[in-house]
Amino acid sequence: MTSDTSPTARVxxxxxxxxxxxxALGSAARMAxxxxxxxxxxxxxxxxTSYGGFPIGASWAPDEDATLTLRAGLHRCFGxxxxxxxxxxxxEGQPARVLLRASRGAEMLVVGSRGHGGFAGLLLGSVSSACAEHATCPVLVVHSDAHDAEARAATAHDDDHAEPQRVDLEATVPL
Structure with a gap:
């Protein structure tokens, strides 16, 4: 009997x-x-069919753009x-639908969040919230450092200079 060493679990x-x-790609790679x-x-x-009311040119190939973007991202992450x-x-398809279909039977789905935030985020919806609500596996939503900095700046208060409380998890949660 031969043993197959290829992984059967998927992220x-x-x-x-x-x-x-x-x-999100970096986080998913570490998880996998x-x-x-x-x-x-x-x-x-x-x-x-249009962008901002203007028709899209026949020479544009979104599948080729997607391939180039994906290839560049893989090389940025892995070298x-x-x-x-x-x-x-x-x-081809709407991102949330494509990801929900692809994640069936997976250990985890990982998505990034560009974070519309606030009231606009509630109205617009997002791929990450659709995936978190409808996926059949656990979903990890990863925020970029740029998003985190914007969120901190948007929620900062002049009179709120308190340092965050540190919690010793080993002391409060038995392992």
Whole structure:
């Protein structure tokens, strides 16, 4: 009997080229490595009929743009050599639907959040919130450092200079 050493567990990550997606890719790679799982990097694309009321030119190929964006992101995360346990693909469709379909049976779905935040975030919805609500596996939403800095600046108060309380988890949560 031969043993197959290829991983059967999967971690799926959505990628769109944003800073948050790159952070999500790094987090998903660490998670997949820890779980000894295959990492599936998925970039969704769709062909809009117009952009801001203007028609889209016939020469634009969103699938080719998605392929280039995905390839660039993989090389930014992993360098020149993409590990054998990483599989990348592009898929036509709305991002949330594509990711929900791809994550069926996965150990985890990882997505980035560009964070519209506030009232606009409630009205617009997002891929990350749709995935968190409808996925059949656990979902990790990763915020980029730029998003975190913007969120801290937006919620800072002049009279609120208190340092955050540190909690000793070993003392409060038995392991």
């Amino acid at each position: 799926v990550v959505g990628f769109d080229g944003s800073d948050a997606a790159l952070e 490595s820890l779980l000894k799982a295959k990492l599936e990097v998925v970039q969704a694309w769709h062909y809009p 020149r050599e993409i590990p054998s346990w990483v599989e990348a693909r592009i898929a």
